[in-house]
Amino acid sequence: xxxxxxxxxxxxxxxxxxxxxxxxxxxxxxxxxxxxxxxxxxxxxxxxxxxxxxxxxxxxxxxxxxxxxxxxxxxxxxxxxxxxxxxxxxxxxxxxxxxxxxxxxxxxxxxxxxxxxxxxxxxxxxxxxxxxxxxxxxxxxxxxxxxxxxxxxxxxxxxxxxxxxxxxxxxxxxxxxxxxxxxxxxxxxxxxxxxxxxxxxxxxxxxxx
Numbered sequence: 109x110x111x112x113x114x115x116x117x118x119x120x121x122x123x124x125x126x127x128x129x130x131x132x133x134x135x136x137x138x139x140x141x142x143x144x145x146x147x148x149x150x151x152x153x154x155x156x157x158x159x160x161x162x163x164x165x166x167x168x169x170x171x172x173x174x175x176x177x178x179x180x181x182x183x184x185x186x187x188x189x190x191x192x193x194x195x196x197x198x199x200x201x202x203x204x205x206x207x208x209x210x211x212x213x214x215x216x217x218x219x220x221x222x223x224x225x226x227x228x229x230x231x232x233x234x235x236x237x238x239x240x241x242x243x244x245x246x247x248x249x250x251x252x253x254x255x256x257x258x259x260x261x262x263x264x265x266x267x268x269x270x271x272x273x274x275x276x277x278x279x280x281x282x283x284x285x286x287x288x289x290x291x292x293x294x295x296x297x298x299x300x301x302x303x304x305x306x307x308x309x310x311x312x313x314x315x316x317x
Contacts, residue, residue: 111136165310166200166287168241172230174202175210179217186217188226195232198239198307200287205307208283208291209243211276212303216245221298238289238306246300255293280305 114135118128172195176183183190190213213228220226224246233240250258259281277291284291284305295301
């Protein structure tokens with residue numbers, strides 16, 4: 109509604125010095141940020157209040173393929189190299205884990221270094237009780253002291269330079285914890301970052317891992 113009436117005002121009022129168009133751009137940017145915030149808040153709310161039981165099998169390869177497909181244009185635009193190792197199935201939900209992958213890959217693309225070609229590697233380690241997935245990039249990284257803070261609500265390390273709502277990693281944390289896993293990160297400024305999340309392994313014989 110705000111966008112629509114902004115355009116109607118511009119059509120109805122003369123703008124000889126172009127200031128109204130400039131102001132209109134500011135309004136549209138504000139509307140876009142609000143739409144993004146509302147979308148992320150709704151996603152976060154659904155991950156908290158859903159009554160669906162957290163039992164299921166997540167096909168991690170399918171979840172990752174879906175997220176890569178969604179981000180295909182951004183990956184090509186950035187000229188990023190994405191390396192993927194075979195991923196097993198684990199306890200969880202394929203669609204929701206796809207959301208986790210999408211957010212982690214999106215962050216790797218967003219916080220890429222301007223000095224080198226973006227490289228992202230996705231791997232899995234099979235432990236006794238769980239599977240640990242890592243998403244490693246060679247981007248701008250972050251100070252190790254902020255490794256826990258970045259998973260908090262509305263917590264962002266580069267507020268002025270990069271757009272975002274500060275909800276993406278909080279949503280990832282809630283999804284992973286819902287299925288009995290955990291999520292954490294390691295990084296250093298200028299050296300990239302690695303995000304890890306774990307999910308419980310499936311019982312032997314329930315599905316090929």
